[in-house]
Every structure is written in structure tokens, then in C-alpha cells.
Amino acid sequence: MGFHWQSHPELEPELRIELGLTGRFADQATAEAWLAENYLTLTASGVLTVSLYEQERLVYGPMSLEP
Template identity: 65%
Template sequence: MTHEWHWRTERSGGGRGGSAQPVGPDSFPSQGEAETWLGETYPDLLAGGVRAVSLYEGDRQVYGPMSLEPDPG
């Protein structure tokens, strides 16, 4: 069974509630590779208006939404 891991996000300023959109490559072969990609690119995503992401395995949400913004404390 092949698992497809991918990130989805809601962008700020998206109007009425916004809608979840894919972010990054279409899919990753493993959870670890998806998380590594996010760790390397989250500053660019944040600069582009992405405030939070959720990780999916296929159609199943694994976790999230997870904020990309710095912890204030």
C-alpha cells in the first residue's frame, strides 16, 4: 500500500474563512520527508502568507493545523 503525504494550508487574508489549499510538492514518500521539507521551507511559506499547515496521509489528517508563526514567549 502506497502512502501519499502532503501539506495543506489556509492562507491569511483569504476572505470569508479561506479554504484549505495544497502547499509544496504534490506528495512525499514518507512523513519524515514531508516534515523535513517543511522544516527547510517554512520561513518562505510564512513570508508568502501561510500561517498554519496540516499534514495529511492520503485523505486522513495526521495533525494540524500547526502554526508557522514564532512562539511569542
């Protein structure tokens, strides 16, 4: 199993790789810790919201990254 983030709006593949949005996480807590460390970079790159998935199942979202 793996958790991953989906950005909204969808970014170009190269930018997704650069930002780390293609990563898979072993558990939800690790995925959420990654987001806490990287959300400012994501918003600076144009990401407005994110959704967390466990494989193909939506866990939650879309969640705004705006303060």
C-alpha cells in the first residue's frame, strides 16, 4: 500500500517530480508530515489544494493550502 498526494490544479509531470509529489509514503502520518514540511513550496508553485489518497482510495480532500 502507499499514500500519495494529488495536487489541484494538476501540475506538469516535471514539476510534480521536482516538488516531490510523485512520492509514495508508507503511512498516512508520514504523508502528512511531508505535506507540513512542503506546503509553502507547493503554494508558491501554484498548488491551491491537495487530496490524500491511499492507492486509489480518497482519504480526504481537496484541502486548501491557503492560510
